Amino acid sequence: MQEVFIEGGLIRKLWPIEAHAYRDHLLRLDAESRRSRFGGGVSDEMIRSYADASHGPDIVIHGFFVDGILRGAADLRMLGPGHGDEAEAAFSVEKPWQSHGVGSALLERCLLVARNRGVKLLHVNCLSENQRMQQLARKFEAELSFDFGTVVGKMQNPRPTPLSVMQELVTDGHSFAAACFDLQSRLLKPTKPSPAE
Template identity: 35%
Template sequence: MSRRATIPNIVVRRLYPSDQEEILSHFRRLDGPSRRARFCGAIKDEGVIRYVANIFSDSSILCGAFIDGHLRGVVELRGVSHFWASTAEAAFTVEAGWQNAGMGDALFDHIIAIARNRRVARIQMSCLKENLPMQHLAMKHNATLEYDCDIVEAVLRPNRPSPSSVAKEIIGEFERFGQIARRYAATHSSAAN
């Protein structure tokens, strides 16, 4: 995978507890620098397993970026009840071989649409000072950055919901049903043979 090429056919959709196994596999595939960037420090497999076991809470929404049906990136939006949360926190992961090719942008666009549709007034993100790609991505989406020692805080203020933000979320749900149908067809066609 060329790091400079844009990935065609990125499918971004909301993730659900039924996706938990894929989410765990994704987090376990993260290399050391990617884990450090996501968690602002080193974390072993045991810590990843504990984290993913509790990744779904009443106040979190997750979306995943899929390439050829495989989960390669995740964005978490925490602090969101179903609608009208004033502030939420976002965190991103993209596997090393898929970074710098548009996946972060796709995840960012999708989670901003979801935040807009829930009237989130402010999205906060934290990253390490050396995580320049994340800072660049945040600025590209009009975030303001504040530097504090080794941590950078990014703040975005999403617009109100629009027909296009609602459509983006609905299309993501249709993608989920499409993936389920393809898995079902593949499972049943291989079982029939």
């Protein structure tokens, strides 16, 4: 199911062909949002490298789109060997769309995807001054611990069920259809004539 928000926004899975949308979204983050997302100041070049490496079987990104433009994202990464049933999630929402329920919907989607991949423990990390992220984690009953200027939230996830798997499959079908529609809309959008014409 897709949640509809302000200005016709919706949440859906990003597909590999949309890597540029994730990069552009991260580059648009204001300094405070960028610091909150990455735990400190990062350069544009670092963001480009990070976005370029944000695909693969252990990474699932969901996005909040408004008029076909990615304005928020949830980056879910399965943790490597030794952490078989654990994953980490990170969130970013551009300033004008913060405090509208976007983060909650993105986290809910992450929990579903993580559940269906057998993830029992989902980690979210944030800076100690990031009250918004801490409130979001508490809303989903995360156990918070404070450590050297950061806060780590841990959320227990139930085992997958046929219903949870079906819910993700249906959501993915809607996501793919929405991605195709967005692409077609951009391809068919009339181009503005150049001033010389």
